[in-house]
Amino acid sequence: MRAGMFKIVIPLLAVATSLAISAFLIAAAGRDPLLIYQKMFTMTFGSEYGTGQIVFRSTSLVLAGLAVAIPFRLKLFNIGGEGQMLAGAFSAALAGALLPPQTPPLVAVSFCTLSAVTAGASVALLSGWLKVRFGINEVISTIMLNFIVQACVGFLLAGSLSVPSTAHTHEIIPSAQIPPFSTVLGIWQKSPANFSTLFALAACFGLWFLVFKTVPGYEMRASGLHPEAAGYAGINTNSHIMKAMGIGGAMAGLAAANLVLGYKHYYESGLTDGIGFMGIAVALLAFAHPIWIIGSAVLFGFLQYGGLSVNAYVPKDIFLMVQAVTILMILILTKSFFRN
Amino acid sequence: MNTIVVSVSGLSKKFGPFWANRNISLEIENGSIHAIVGENGAGKSTLTKMIYGLLQPTSGSIAVRGKPVRFNSPRQAIAEGIGMVHQHFMLVPELSVTENIMLGDERGHLFAPLTKRDASEEIRTIADAHSLSVDPDALVSELSVGEEQRVEILKLLYRNADILILDEPTAVLTPLETEQLFATLKSLQKEGKTVILITHKLDEVLSVSDRVSVMRRGEIIASKPTGNVSKADLARLMVGRNVLLRVEHPEEKPGRPVLEVSNLSMTDRKGVQRLNNLSFEIRAGEVYGIAGVEGNGQSELLAILWGIADRQSVVDGSVMLEGRPIKGLHADKIAAMGVSHIPEDRLRHAVVPDFTIAENLIFGRHREKKFARHAGFNIPAVQRYTRTVTSEYMIRYDEKSDIPLASLSGGNQQKIVLAREISRPGLKLLLLAQPTRGVDIGAIEMIHRRIIEARDKGIAILLVSAELDELVSLSTRIGCVYKGSVRREFTAKEVRRGRSSEKEFKKKIGLSIT
Numbered sequence: 001m002r003a004g005m006f007k008i009v010i011p012l013l014a015v016a017t018s019l020a021i022s023a024f025l026i027a028a029a030g031r032d033p034l035l036i037y038q039k040m041f042t043m044t045f046g047s048e049y050g051t052g053q054i055v056f057r058s059t060s061l062v063l064a065g066l067a068v069a070i071p072f073r074l075k076l077f078n079i080g081g082e083g084q085m086l087a088g089a090f091s092a093a094l095a096g097a098l099l100p101p102q103t104p105p106l107v108a109v110s111f112c113t114l115s116a117v118t119a120g121a122s123v124a125l126l127s128g129w130l131k132v133r134f135g136i137n138e139v140i141s142t143i144m145l146n147f148i149v150q151a152c153v154g155f156l157l158a159g160s161l162s163v164p165s166t167a168h169t170h171e172i173i174p175s176a177q178i179p180p181f182s183t184v185l186g187i188w189q190k191s192p193a194n195f196s197t198l199f200a201l202a203a204c205f206g207l208w209f210l211v212f213k214t215v216p217g218y219e220m221r222a223s224g225l226h227p228e229a230a231g232y233a234g235i236n237t238n239s240h241i242m243k244a245m246g247i248g249g250a251m252a253g254l255a256a257a258n259l260v261l262g263y264k265h266y267y268e269s270g271l272t273d274g275i276g277f278m279g280i281a282v283a284l285l286a287f288a289h290p291i292w293i294i295g296s297a298v299l300f301g302f303l304q305y306g307g308l309s310v311n312a313y314v315p316k317d318i319f320l321m322v323q324a325v326t327i328l329m330i331l332i333l334t335k336s337f338f339r340n
Numbered sequence: 341m342n343t344i345v346v347s348v349s350g351l352s353k354k355f356g357p358f359w360a361n362r363n364i365s366l367e368i369e370n371g372s373i374h375a376i377v378g379e380n381g382a383g384k385s386t387l388t389k390m391i392y393g394l395l396q397p398t399s400g401s402i403a404v405r406g407k408p409v410r411f412n413s414p415r416q417a418i419a420e421g422i423g424m425v426h427q428h429f430m431l432v433p434e435l436s437v438t439e440n441i442m443l444g445d446e447r448g449h450l451f452a453p454l455t456k457r458d459a460s461e462e463i464r465t466i467a468d469a470h471s472l473s474v475d476p477d478a479l480v481s482e483l484s485v486g487e488e489q490r491v492e493i494l495k496l497l498y499r500n501a502d503i504l505i506l507d508e509p510t511a512v513l514t515p516l517e518t519e520q521l522f523a524t525l526k527s528l529q530k531e532g533k534t535v536i537l538i539t540h541k542l543d544e545v546l547s548v549s550d551r552v553s554v555m556r557r558g559e560i561i562a563s564k565p566t567g568n569v570s571k572a573d574l575a576r577l578m579v580g581r582n583v584l585l586r587v588e589h590p591e592e593k594p595g596r597p598v599l600e601v602s603n604l605s606m607t608d609r610k611g612v613q614r615l616n617n618l619s620f621e622i623r624a625g626e627v628y629g630i631a632g633v634e635g636n637g638q639s640e641l642l643a644i645l646w647g648i649a650d651r652q653s654v655v656d657g658s659v660m661l662e663g664r665p666i667k668g669l670h671a672d673k674i675a676a677m678g679v680s681h682i683p684e685d686r687l688r689h690a691v692v693p694d695f696t697i698a699e700n701l702i703f704g705r706h707r708e709k710k711f712a713r714h715a716g717f718n719i720p721a722v723q724r725y726t727r728t729v730t731s732e733y734m735i736r737y738d739e740k741s742d743i744p745l746a747s748l749s750g751g752n753q754q755k756i757v758l759a760r761e762i763s764r765p766g767l768k769l770l771l772l773a774q775p776t777r778g779v780d781i782g783a784i785e786m787i788h789r790r791i792i793e794a795r796d797k798g799i800a801i802l803l804v805s806a807e808l809d810e811l812v813s814l815s816t817r818i819g820c821v822y823k824g825s826v827r828r829e830f831t832a833k834e835v836r837r838g839r840s841s842e843k844e845f846k847k848k849i850g851l852s853i854t
Contacts, residue, residue: 209716213716213717215706215712215715215716216715218699219706221695222692222695225692225694226688226691226693228689229689229692230692231648232646232683232689232704233671233672233690233703234647234670234673234675234704235672236670236672
């Protein structure tokens with residue numbers, strides 16, 4: 001039970017510390033920290049548009065976080081969220097542009113999402129296979145695959161797949177687009193928040209159920225906590241490595257639904273940059289728990305967009321630092337609490 | 341002879357709220373072999389670590405040769421002539437025997453050339469005087485466990501220690517090596533050295549020591565001349581109640597053959613032959629004991645039977661479970677056919693310490709239909725099963741909270757494994773590896789009773805054990821393995837006869853495994 005309490009106290013303490021540090025930095029930049037915080041709040045949760053922005057950003061972060069968290073249950077460090085998400089986004093854009101315009105929306109959205117998920121999962125599964133077959137460290141293989149995917153997408157984009165003299169693909173057909181909340185429900189006006197947020201939430205709860213309530217999840221957790229014992233219990237740890245990597249990659253790919261199908265409607269060079277790496281932080285802050293990831297992603301979404309919104313007063317880089325300090329604090333606090 | 345060399349009075353050591361040692365007073369006579377016995381966690385190691393300066397007492401005092409001492413580190417203890425051989429050896433495998441012995445006691449100035457040749461000579465002399473045969477120029481990595489231990493003892497003698505503390509020295513030795521060790525100890529005693537022997541093997545206490553002190557829950561319960569006590573007395577003192585040292589052994593009624601292993605050979609990925617035409621069979625309702633020094637193919641045999649052998653090794657021969665081949669199947673398939681396996685290192689291989697008790701009680705059995713509901717578990721069924729098993733095996737824990745297994749005592753964790761594996765539905769074959777290693781005497785009795793109970797229910801049992809005592813008291817038949825094959829098999833009749841003249845029988849087994 002004590003360990004459980006620490007898991008709540010540590011993230012709170014980490015966030016508090018980094019906010020204190022940022023207050024100091026804001027003051028050093030010649031502004032009143034309280035005023036800046038207040039501004040930040042009114043321009044984010046305080047406004048409809050700001051809230052929508054946070055929802056939109058958090059959606060991508062939740063999925064990027066899951067991409068790290070699920071493999072992490074097996075002590076695998078998936079650094080490949082970037083590449084997997086990029087592969088997903090690019091294939092969703094291609095699929096959406098190539099579908100015949102009269103495809104019904106349900107089919108079009110499903111097909112594009114499925115192609116994104118498949119692309120993300122395939123990239124991750126390649127790392128999983130390298131691990132299972134040759135024992136290659138997944139950290140190295142996922143990083144290398146990031147480069148490979150980036151290079152491939154860059155090459156294809158520079159070739160025939162982009163709209164001439166631009167760095168983006170052709171627009172996807174209208175029926176493949178996921179509608180924003182604003183047009184259907186009338187909330188979060190003008191913001192990019194769209195219905196793919198529901199995919200992300202469903203993924204969180206679905207994966208929570210899978211990991212903690214099902215037999216495969218039980219085997220998966222055992223393989224992560226104590227692989228040797230799992231082998232004696234007749235659990236095929238290798239198959240769970242593949243499963244976890246596959247699910248992780250699929251989640252990264254699913255972020256394309258939010259970015260491409262729900263927002264941009266095409267793939268543009270740099271669309272996914274940095275989100276995959278941010279997922280590592282999101283997952284760490286939530287101790288790789290599929291549901292706590294929602295809270296963690298909202299916090300990071302808030303810091304990201306909040307930083308942007310007060311960029312006119314203080315450099316937004318301060319909030320980038322806050323994010324980094326939070327993660328470092330988590331690691332430090334975890335180590336010092338659990339050492340004794 | 342009767343001077344006191346180490347005297348301890350009112351010694352206590354507290355770890356947090358827990359008294360590891362409480363008000364211990366003890367006198368050790370010069371030139372005696374003094375055994376300290378007790379169950380796991382009784383505080384034997386804590387006491388000796390304080391004498392050796394590895395731990396500092398919370399209160400109380402220690403005197404060596406009448407002089408009060410307070411050691412802050414082993415270095416000071418060594419200066420007073422106290423040396424300790426730990427349970428886990430502290431040797432550098434890449435260095436030679438001489439280099440290891442000199443390490444920390446080089447007897448030269450900084451940057452002065454090492455006088456290795458002189459040291460070698462000295463070591464050879466000491467070794468010859470106490471039948472500690474070991475080549476001073478050999479690399480430690482090439483030595484057997486028994487030889488490593490001799491190096492550790494030589495290390496102490498080279499430093500002129502005359503009070504030697506040995507922590508569970510026989511846990512890793514073969515019967516023959518144990519005898520050799522005891523001969524060495526006797527010879528050291530003749531030279532006037534004092535030996536403090538920590539052990540939980542009562543036979544050894546009786547055969548080698550002059551005086552024995554029994555510890556229980558951090559206190560010394562009794563300290564007596566060994567000549568005045570029996571094995572049963574010691575066991576009772578250790579556990580605090582009467583203990584049945586030898587489980588009752590009603591006559592077995594072996595049925596049809598359950599496991600047939602024939603001409604099993606295995607070559608590992610490095611090309612070393614581990615099993616060589618090994619054959620035996622086990623019938624329903626009998627215990628087949630496998631005697632042997634560790635590393636003669638026992639672990640490879642168990643790995644093949646349980647389907648977890650390295651897939652890159654080459655395995656020939658056949659393994660049949662009730663006429664169906666199981667060689668090459670995975671562990672889950674083998675388990676589903678009614679096989680249970682209790683591995684030797686249970687805490688590492690049979691449980692997940694971070695899982696709850698219930699999760700551990702279904703570990704490896706989690707695919708059984710009665711625990712399943714849809715994609716998940718049938719929680720009420722799992723809870724019911726947990727309650728039944730924990731009460732049957734007297735595993736006490738707080739039912740309301742989902743505490744992780746790691747918070748249970750080692751003994752209770754062992755019981756969880758035993759309970760889970762023996763209660764497997766449709767169990768036909770039980771594979772047991774060192775079932776009582778690291779287990780207290782009180783719990784050994786319970787485990788042995790459960791094994792015989794399982795046998796009488798018609799389960800075939802394979803018992804791999806390094807304890808001849810255990811093999812003799814439980815087995816129906818005994819196969820002696822040596823270099824990967826059964827070198828000699830004792831029939832049921834021979835084993836039964838052997839139980840009545842145990843000493844000779846153990847000697848006979850000992851000859852067949854070395």
